[in-house]
Amino acid sequence: MNPRTVLPSTGYGIRCARPAESGAIAALLARAFADDPVMVWMVPDSSGRERRLARYFRLAQRRQRPRAGGVRLAATGGGQLLAAALWSGPGRWKASAVQELATIPSYAHVFGVRGLPRAADVQNALHEAHPDAPHWYLPTLGTDPAIQGAGVGSALVREQLAHCDRLGQRAYLESSKASNVPFYERFGFRVTHEIRLPDGGPPLWSMWRDPSPGR
Template identity: 75%
Template sequence: MSTRTTLPIAGYGIRFARSSESGAVAALLARAFSDDPVMAWMIRVPADRERRIARYFELAQRQVRPRAGGVRVAATGDGRLLAAALWSGPGRWKTSAPGELAALPRYVRVFGLRGMSRAGEVQNLMHGAHPDAPHWYLPSVGTDPGLQGAGVGSALLRQQLTDCDRLGLPAYLESSKAANVPFYERLGFRVTSELRLPQGGPALWPMWREPSSEEAHGPVELG
């Protein structure tokens, strides 16, 4: 993907994102998802894609922030964000019908009228495959493109996965890139199926992780 940076990343930690960082989190995730096949399928104009993806992640954070552990980041001591993950706890992954209705005009501004039908296809496909058993759900995780492959993303996810192991709870996600499947498999996830979007659209791979009896360890958390 992107060329890796030579910027040193020693001294970062994992913590919950602050409300004042929502814009920075959205911008980071937009950079990470700028070449995502599913995002490209929903947002067809490349020149405007990253800005619209950032808007999408602003909205996505509003859905998870009221929930415990909704947004976690890997960050340096001086506040530079390196990676971000959105999580939803057991039974809280789905937005209520009133919440979806209230957010609809904002999503129209993200996807446009034509893109909304494609976004609806993605949502319906994912909702139809979503497991019923209690679990932690990871809808989105992204690392700054210049740091991908440096271990920051896996360190970020291991913090929550360690909590899942301690509590005896599974975790679930959908990978929108085949190349990312091995990354999640190294963290204990396994592919459960393949979902194919209509009209020649890209695929998604639902992945499930059973809790492990051996808890993983990541960087010390920053306050």
């Protein structure tokens, strides 16, 4: 827990996101990922990064929301959002070719014409490394920077992994920070592959978790 960490005195719970919270969730995730190496590589202009990332996370939620439980929150009873996780169930992580084409104009608006090729490189690299075996996929987990280290993100991960363990299902994610690898290893994930982006882009680490009923 860092010196800035102050959890709300009222505590918090974990629940599915509500449609009206999309903008607040996007803003939270934009703050959480403002210093993420991959996001910095795709959006190098720090002055407009959070604004662009908020647009990106609105798009990411739009893809998840048709799925039950696709966007989950740690939030206080009063509606303060603390952390968010995007989950895709087995067989649902990849958009169709038609969906991908339909989102190109929106992604161009986020990353700009010059940044769009880098965003495409990231997506292609992640798709190529993605495992074929059925699994739950965690593409995004973000905690408000003011409370990072307080265990709120851990609670979000633990909630879904308990579900995976009950049903005997596997889980997968990519870590874009080396410092986050030990965090996920505590939950039983292991590094299976290092993903290298072209043109000197930062590495990512594929992480896989088999179900563990005894956890």
